[in-house]
Amino acid sequence: xxxxxxxxxxxxxxxxxxxxxxxxxxxxxxxxxxxxxxxxxxxxxxxxxxxxxxxxxxxxxxxxxxxxxxxxxxxxxxxxxxxxxxxx
Amino acid sequence: xxxxxxxxxxxxxxxxxxxxxxxxxxxxxxxxxxxxxxxxxxxxxxxxxxxxxxxxxxxxxxxxxxxxxxxxxxxxxxxxxxxxxxxx
Amino acid sequence: xxxxxxxxxxxxxxxxxxxxxxxxxxxxxxxxxxxxxxxxxxxxxxxxxxxxxxxxxxxxxxxxxxxxxxxxxxxxxxxxxxxxxxxx
Amino acid sequence: xxxxxxxxxxxxxxxxxxxxxxxxxxxxxxxxxxxxxxxxxxxxxxxxxxxxxxxxxxxxxxxxxxxxxxxxxxxxxxxxxxxxxxxx
DNA sequence: AACGCATAAGTAAGAC
DNA sequence: GTCTTACTTATGCGTT
Numbered sequence: 556x557x558x559x560x561x562x563x564x565x566x567x568x569x570x571x572x573x574x575x576x577x578x579x580x581x582x583x584x585x586x587x588x589x590x591x592x593x594x595x596x597x598x599x600x601x602x603x604x605x606x607x608x609x610x611x612x613x614x615x616x617x618x619x620x621x622x623x624x625x626x627x628x629x630x631x632x633x634x635x636x637x638x639x640x641x642x643x
Numbered sequence: 644x645x646x647x648x649x650x651x652x653x654x655x656x657x658x659x660x661x662x663x664x665x666x667x668x669x670x671x672x673x674x675x676x677x678x679x680x681x682x683x684x685x686x687x688x689x690x691x692x693x694x695x696x697x698x699x700x701x702x703x704x705x706x707x708x709x710x711x712x713x714x715x716x717x718x719x720x721x722x723x724x725x726x727x728x729x730x731x
Numbered sequence: 732x733x734x735x736x737x738x739x740x741x742x743x744x745x746x747x748x749x750x751x752x753x754x755x756x757x758x759x760x761x762x763x764x765x766x767x768x769x770x771x772x773x774x775x776x777x778x779x780x781x782x783x784x785x786x787x788x789x790x791x792x793x794x795x796x797x798x799x800x801x802x803x804x805x806x807x808x809x810x811x812x813x814x815x816x817x818x819x
Numbered sequence: 820x821x822x823x824x825x826x827x828x829x830x831x832x833x834x835x836x837x838x839x840x841x842x843x844x845x846x847x848x849x850x851x852x853x854x855x856x857x858x859x860x861x862x863x864x865x866x867x868x869x870x871x872x873x874x875x876x877x878x879x880x881x882x883x884x885x886x887x888x889x890x891x892x893x894x895x896x897x898x899x900x901x902x903x904x905x906x907x
Numbered sequence: 908a909a910c911g912c913a914t915a916a917g918t919a920a921g922a923c
Numbered sequence: 924g925t926c927t928t929a930c931t932t933a934t935g936c937g938t939t
Contacts, residue, residue, distance in 0.1 A: 567868075568812035574863045575813065578856055578877050585852035592845045599838045604831075607933090608717045613842050614932080615722075615730045623730060629696045634703075636744035637751065642703045642711060655780075656900035662775045663901065666768055666789050673764035680757045687750045692743075698917080701754050724832035725839065765914090769936085784893045786913090791898075791906045799906060805872045810879075818879045818887060853930085857920095874929090 596606045615623065627643075634643045684694045703711065715731075722731045772782045791799065803819075810819045860870045879887065891907075898907045 570866065571809060571812050571868070574859060574868065574873060575877060575880070577859050578873070579880070581852045581856045581859065582877065582881070585849050585856070588845045588849035588852065592842055592849070595838060595841050595845070602834065604835070604838065605717050605721075608714065608721050609838060609842070610932085611718055612721050612725070612727075612730075613839060613846070616727065616839070616843070617846075620730070626696065629693050630699055633693075633696050633700050633747060636747050637700070639700075639704065642700075642708070658778065659780070659897060659900050662771060662780065662785060663789060663792070665771050666785070667792070669764045669768045669771070670789070670793075673761050673768070676757045676761035676764065680754055680761070683750060683753050683757065690746065692747070692750065695917090697750060697754070701751060701758070702916085704751070704755070705758075721835060724835050781893050781897075783913095784890065784897050787894055788897050788901070788906075792903065796906070802872065805869050806875055809869075809872050809876050813876070815876075815880065818876075818884070871929095 596609065599609055600606050630643050631640065634640045684697065687697055688694050718731050719728065722728045772785065775785060776782050806819050807816065810816045860873065863873055864870050894907050895904065898904045
């Protein structure tokens with residue numbers, strides 16, 4: 556438990572500083588990766604690709620294949636019942 | 644321009660108050676609608692419907708049919724080129 | 732439980748249609764309110780107000796006062812321990 | 820421009836595959852960093868820290884100091900005009 | 908018309 | 924198991 560809430564200098568500041576710094580370092584790494592991802596998409600776009608479709612494809616490939624098919628089947632069932640199967 | 648940044652009582656406060664109140668009233672209405680929507684889904688769920696599919700269907704029906712089909716075609720094209728057409 | 736997954740015409744379609752239509756009506760109401768909100772902000776902006784601050788203020792007023800003050804105190808404590816109290 | 824939309828095998832598939840794979844590799848790196856971040860917060864929490872305040876502090880430190888102070892001043896001005904300065 | 912921002916939606920994790 | 928809460932992604936909007 557950090558020694559907070561009392562009068563005088565709050566103390567767990569070394570521990571606090573360590574936490575913040577570790578997070579910030581990791582967030583930097585995350586931001587760098589995110590930036591590279593954007594660059595890849597930007598390059599793809601300049602080569603005529605549709606980035607929205609690319610992003611969608613990446614997200615689909617990340618998901619569990621079985622569950623994806625189940626969800627798709629359920630959606631088609633509902634769409635059929637509503638007479639708008641063409642939407643899915 | 645609101646009369647701000649000077650010493651003494653900031654003045655556009657009547658105007659400011661009006662803005663805030665109008666927004667808050669409208670946000671209440673929005674929140675009420677959102678709550679009713681959740682209730683409809685909750686009832687649907689208790690009747691055995693899959694709410695995820697219901698939500699997806701609603702969002703599909705909201706979109707422009709033509710654009711939807713174009714996007715779908717593009718995605719399938721990419722998926723086919725990658726040999727994972729079954730995902731879409 | 733909707734009568735789905737069998738051969739022949741899926742049947743709970745009346746119930747399904749009712750659900751979808753009720754949701755869509757409510758979403759319309761929600762969208763109308765959201766549009767009015769945007770109009771209020773747009774008008775405020777044209778009168779020289781900073782909409783970001785207005786939005787922030789609205790969101791603050793929506794929250795529980797007590798919890799807000801507690802959170803603020805905790806944040807200030809941490810910021811003080813890090814020597815960046817000026818940020819909060 | 821990818822050679823798509825014609826009959827026969829769509830061709831830019833090598834290029835497409837390269838894009839997807841590069842993105843997926845980078846997303847992995849991003850996810851790893853995100854996971855480490857969560858671990859740091861989990862450890863902090865087990866040591867008695869309030870993670871919400873920690874996250875808030877990290878996000879504040881990420882922002883431009885000058886702009887932060889400007890925004891804060893504007894918000895306080897509005898809050899004062901509304902008589903709810905205690906919220907900010 | 909493309910860019911970034913800001914809101915909203917969907918998703919996944921965690922608490923009760 | 925449900926329900927909230929936070930994070931991620933997606934979309935729309937305003938700006939340049």
